[in-house]
Amino acid sequence: GAGVSQTPSNKVTEKGKYVELRCDPISGHTALYWYRQSLGQGPEFLIYFQGTGAADDSGLPNDRFFAVRPEGSVSTLKIQRTERGDSAVYLCASSLNAARGNTIYFGEGSWLTVV
Amino acid sequence: QKEVEQNSGPLSVPEGAIASLNCTYSDRGSQSFFWYRQYSGKSPELIMSIYSNGDKEDGRFTAQLNKASQYVSLLIRDSQPSDSATYLCAVPRGGFQKLVFGTGTRLLVSP
Numbered sequence: 001g002a003g004v005s006q007t008p009s010n011k012v013t014e015k016g017k018y019v020e021l022r023c024d025p026i027s028g029h030t031a032l033y034w035y036r037q038s039l040g041q042g043p044e045f046l047i048y049f050q051g052t053g054a055a056d057d058s059g060l061p062n063d064r065f066f067a068v069r070p071e072g073s074v075s076t077l078k079i080q081r082t083e084r085g086d087s088a089v090y091l092c093a094s095s096l097n098a099a100r101g102n103t104i105y106f107g108e109g110s111w112l113t114v115v
Numbered sequence: 116q117k118e119v120e121q122n123s124g125p126l127s128v129p130e131g132a133i134a135s136l137n138c139t140y141s142d143r144g145s146q147s148f149f150w151y152r153q154y155s156g157k158s159p160e161l162i163m164s165i166y167s168n169g170d171k172e173d174g175r176f177t178a179q180l181n182k183a184s185q186y187v188s189l190l191i192r193d194s195q196p197s198d199s200a201t202y203l204c205a206v207p208r209g210g211f212q213k214l215v216f217g218t219g220t221r222l223l224v225s226p
Contacts, residue, residue, distance in 0.1 A: 031212065040123070042203050042216030043159065056213060091158060098212040106158035 004107030021077040025094030033093040121217035134191040138204030151203040
């Protein structure tokens, strides 16, 4: 597609449930990022992939969060045992690669509400 | 001290005026700086990047960087109502991949 595509655009789930959020980056982009944005805050880094491997997962808040990118394209962010505090917009982004000067393009986000 | 600090605003300016948005950062070793615009309910969009001290102009936008004082600013000339959005300042940490964002400044341009 023309841009970063994320599904679902909105997800309401009950506390304790498992959630998967999907990201399809811009074609040809090898670097993929996940950020989380809470209301009134800037995006917060979660994890970054270069190809299939997670090059930096230092932003994942705890072991309930996990992300994969098995074929170096589509990525899935997985959240186990969701908590109300997980409610936020989960933004996926991609860039041609991770070198300086390459623009990072964001998707429209997946709005997660945990009730 | 937060790594990237911005006044949350709102900053209100009349149409046609210059809007000045400011950002300070804590890591003196930072080399790259970015301004993103985010409309309500939409994703952040990169509008300016700056790497060297001084000014960088792109259309109605000018980014200004002062590494000695650790601040970066964004000027929007001839502000339009369509410029009303939240402007996010971002600085890479630990490489070019991990951006640290400020909380953003909400700009309101009134007709």
